[in-house]
Amino acid sequence: MIRHLSVDQSGTYPFHLQETLEGRQDFRWRKLPNGSYSGVLDNTLIHIHQSGDRLLYQSTPDSDLTDLLTSYFRLTDELDAIYKKNTKIADRDDHIAALIEKFPGVRLMRQPDPWECLVSYICSARATPPRITHRVETIATQLGRPLTLNGETRHTFPDPQTVLDAGPDRLAQMALGFDRVPEAISEAAQRILDGRLDLDRLAQPDIHYDEAVSQLTDLYCVGPKIANCVALFALDKTDAFPVDSRVRNTVKRLYPSLQHSTDDQIIAWAQDLFGPHAGYANQLLYMG
Structure with a gap:
């Protein structure tokens, strides 16, 4: 229909x-x-x-x-x-x-499953977008449930329990990037299941950006870039400002005064300038 x-x-x-x-x-x-x-x-x-x-x-x-x-x-x-x-x-x-x-019509997305978003960006290390897509799709195809529409079959993304049951050895067979990725994904799943990480709680409006990023960067292999991506695209923190190589290069090209700035300094600059909507500026800079 x-x-x-x-x-x-x-x-x-x-x-x-x-x-x-x-x-x-x-x-x-x-x-x-x-x-x-x-x-x-x-x-x-x-x-x-x-x-x-x-x-x-x-x-x-x-x-x-x-x-x-x-x-x-x-x-x-x-x-x-x-x-x-x-x-x-x-x-x-x-x-x-x-x-x-x-790019007048671009929107930020509010992804409904922070877990899937987190795993996707853990898989993004040293990878182009097509390669990231392939890695995430591989996890879904091997561990998710099939869905078919108009002759096309795709798969749901597996929940933390399914991923933990599969184990890091099974994940390692999926070629998800460098060696630490399977362990990082498994550890994140374990933290969610034992209650040490509550992604839905981090998405609540009373949880500020700093707290969300702090909890995410406490995870194995999750640095500020991944944490800011998850905060922006799945935890409703529109003041998040992910700095990857593309955003970093664009910012330093457009703003010579930031040529020697660290990523943390770029984030602070963006949040000071653009306030609660720094994430919208970030997406525009990424696309630009």
Whole structure:
């Protein structure tokens, strides 16, 4: 069954599905030959495309995904307000203003499963986006449940218990990157299961950015970049500012005064300049 979700396109910054899905925030989306996008979200296989002010989608299992997609694409975020009113990202910085004009429809994503997001970014070490996608898809294919839609079969992402039961040796056979990745994933699963790490709790609004990042960086092989990615894309910390090589190079190219800054100094600069919406500036700098 084809369903639709209306998106408000009346503002200065209308939603753009392609820009958002191809922004490398969530690695489980792929473009199909017919122009639609296929992704597995919250144990649901989705085929989706945009037609004007509507998102048209099918899913397995078939259900109304209005709430899920509205939250995932942050469709209630008022970009006009974020960019133009009190925070005034565009008014504060000519470089960001130019990127907003170039990518006016990009949105941050609010991924529904912080665990999957965490594992995805643990797998991102020293890897290009296509390689990260392959690693995450391998975990899902080998340990998840199959879902089929329109002749395509994808797999759910395995929960922490399933991953822990598989063990680091099984993960090591999946070629997930350097040798520490399987151990890091298994350790994260163990911490979640024994209650030392509560990702859902970290996503609550009363948990500040610093606390979320501190708990994440306490994990094996999780540094500030991975922690900031998870905080921004899955824990609703829109002031997070991940600094990978791409963002680092762009920032230092556009802002010569930061040429010799450390990553921590770049994060502090961004949060001071862009405040609670530093993450939006980050995504624009990544895409730029």
